[in-house]
Amino acid sequence: MIINVARKELKSVFASPMGWVILALLMFAFGTYYLNGVNDYFAVMSGAMRPAERTGVTQFVAQTVYGLASFIMLFAVPLLSMRLISEERRSQTLPFLFSAPISLTEIVLGKFFGLVAFLSILIVFIALMLSTLNIWADIDFGFLIANSIGLFLLVGSFSALGLYFSSLTQQPVVAAILTFVALFALMILDRFFAGDPSNTLASLSLMRHFQSFSSGLIDTGDIAYFFLFIVTFLTLTVRRLDADRLRG
């Protein structure tokens, strides 16, 4: 049943030009960065004399692209997640889902996976695009995989938070702004504690946990963090929808 809700969400995204336009624009941005990365690589490496200054082409190009991707998702996800529930609330289509034989958890998970599936298209495309480097060079696929997993978890966390804020309001725009502000705060949280990296608050920062993935390290601690983050906000969303049923 989760998959049916997810299919419905995907259908809605692609029913309007919005979905296609976002995919196209984002891929254009990533493509440009990829191209620049390859050009810069030759410029920088020809200036690097000692072997210690040299980095692999995978790391050099992929870090640029994934760095941009994590930043762009900060804007893209709120725009896509804002309408998930608030739009249904506003056009009063929620009873359609509520009176179907599906549980609230299935509705929320379906909406979540629908959005993540859409964004995964981008993650897959980025990975494919970077893999084309393999035609000329011998690239480090492990690095790509770690980055893709990291980006996937990051996007999942953004989506879960966006879904929750979308369930709080009837106005998609309000949901988008709230989501963006919350995500931005979580992203830069560790900057405030730059002098004291062991601070507990600093380890709440999303960026800090993404960093290990972006250097090619798959750390179970970071996976657990993202997983808990997603579960927390999805649970809150289910609770919020249940309150609708109880309080009316």
Added chain:
Amino acid sequence: MNNFTVEAIELTRLYGGREAVSNVSFNLSKGEVLGFLGPNGAGKSTTMKMLTGNLAPSNGSVKICGIDMMESPKEAKALIGYLPEMRPLYKELTVDEYLTIAARLHRVSSGNIKKAVEVAKERCGLGHMSKRLIENLSNGYQQRVGIAQSIIHNPMVVILDEPTVGLDPIQIRDIRALIRELGSDHSVIISTHILPEVEMVCDQVQIIDKGKLVFNGSIDVLKKQRVGNRLLIAMNNPPSIDVMLKIPGITEVEALPSGLMRVRFADDVMPAEAIVQAAVKNNWGLHQIAPDQTSLEDVFMQLTYQEQAAF
């Protein structure tokens, strides 16, 4: 084992201490159409939301074909088709896409989805609208899509909240025919404030006012209340009331303005002929005689007014 399709047991819903619906109980059997009548804000929609599991009752319970809505909501909801007052349509989709999603969400097996969509479209007269965006359909056709959505999985119980609002007279007639048709093999609950509609399509009537059931029974009972033993007579030279009372069978006479008279008569006598003969003999100038029917509106007013007076 009873075979009620819907059982509502002492449903109560509080909104901040105020009772929107209080102690509503009723049963519905297979193949019956139940009409839910009531003025605005009486609690019709709230009751329907509770029946469909969209709202949790503060007290009481709902059983659909014996399955408790609170305990196993998924199984109970699978037996219901619901069209809320505000049509839950995804306007960016086409009719076919929307109905396919509805069928999928209502657990129609993947092999039967196409057929279910076709049948629902045909029943609601949507065949030629398949590829149109819902957004571009007229109000009446959108309403039909809403009804199609609620019957797509062939549910035991169909619950329609004000299904004929905003439709033109021909569409209203079509939809009423559809409701009657649905009523033959499903149980149907409709809410409305159009009284003749209830008389046309319903077997059972419930009148709800201020969250309380004020009438619950067969439509025949309501009709009987309407057609009383009364005649309305108009005469140019009306006689006195005493003279009228002498005509056999007449029990009560009430003079109305402009020469009209309302006459009550005992059961199993029909004094019309005697009145006409007396009128001709005495030159009363009779020019109108007709059975006096209270309109359904009056019955409705009486029932809801009594409730007010009791407060």
